[in-house]
Amino acid sequence: GDSVTQMEGPVTLSEEAFLTINCTYTATGYPSLFWYVQYPGEGLQLLLKATKADDKGSNKGFEATYRKETTSFHLEKGSVQVSDSAVYFCALSDQSGYALNFGKGTSLLVTP
Amino acid sequence: GAVVSQHPSRVICKSGTSVKIECRSLDFQATTMFWYRQFPKKSLMLMATSNEGSKATYEQGVEKDKFLINHASLTLSTLTVTSAHPEDSSFYICSALGLAEPSNEQFFGPGTRLTVL
Numbered sequence: 001g002d003s004v005t006q007m008e009g010p011v012t013l014s015e016e017a018f019l020t021i022n023c024t025y026t027a028t029g030y031p032s033l034f035w036y037v038q039y040p041g042e043g044l045q046l047l048l049k050a051t052k053a054d055d056k057g058s059n060k061g062f063e064a065t066y067r068k069e070t071t072s073f074h075l076e077k078g079s080v081q082v083s084d085s086a087v088y089f090c091a092l093s094d095q096s097g098y099a100l101n102f103g104k105g106t107s108l109l110v111t112p
Numbered sequence: 113g114a115v116v117s118q119h120p121s122r123v124i125c126k127s128g129t130s131v132k133i134e135c136r137s138l139d140f141q142a143t144t145m146f147w148y149r150q151f152p153k154k155s156l157m158l159m160a161t162s163n164e165g166s167k168a169t170y171e172q173g174v175e176k177d178k179f180l181i182n183h184a185s186l187t188l189s190t191l192t193v194t195s196a197h198p199e200d201s202s203f204y205i206c207s208a209l210g211l212a213e214p215s216n217e218q219f220f221g222p223g224t225r226l227t228v229l
Contacts, residue, residue: 004155036220043116043205044156044220089155098144098209100218102155 002027006090006103013080013110021075021106023064023090031092033057033066033073034100038087047075047088080110114140116208118221125196126229133191133224135206141186142208146218147179150203162189196228 006023013019025033035047035057048057053068062077073090090103115138125131135145143164148156160181161169168181178200180192189208193200203225207218 041222043118043222044207046217098146098161099158100146100156100207101158104153104155 004103009107016079019077034091036089114219116221122225124227137208144209145189146207148205
């Protein structure tokens with residue numbers, strides 16, 4: 001079945017450092033790919049998404065490109081801030097667009 | 113933006129009792145809501161899909177008689193954990209599917225922490 005694998009955390013970075021969180025997927029067909037963020041005490045929020053190969057999703061300085069050839073959707077940000085500290089989830093949805101399959105989440109801590 | 117609330121945010125109950133968790137879409141109507149369970153350091157696991165006015169669709173391995181789901185209106189879905197046991201202790205999260213485009217975006221509630229003693 002469909003699955004998502006993302007790098008284990010926690011990831012600790014200094015403010016203004018470059019961030020990469022790796023995400024790879026296994027799926028039949030052509031899934032949509034998502035990154036969700038969960039700030040402490042809050043619900044998951046959609047950070048960005050891509051619905052087809054070579055699409056780049058971007059939001060709040062974060063970017064991820066849908067790479068079909070490597071089945072990847074790595075999350076990147078050029079300069080992280082303390083306020084980016086959160087748990088990040090990579091997810092895919094099947095072709096119905098409904099069911100979400102999540103990775104295990106990567107905790108990010110950004111220190112001043 | 114689209115807001116989904118859950119009530120209660122945390123609940124502690126004795127083994128054998130039943131607990132009801134509410135999920136509400138506050139500023140939009142949702143014909144479809146989802147219930148997830150999140151274990152520590154684990155991903156979210158989809159438990160069931162709840163459709164307004166019809167029976168919920170449960171994922172494989174989820175006991176429908178134990179996790180009762182009711183979606184009686186376009187803004188409310190409830191999950192009742194019946195005869196709760198310590199192994200049911202977990203973080204339960206709901207999401208609601210927006211009716212407006214993009215129609216496949218889910219909006220998540222903040223979650224409910226259930227502890228069964």
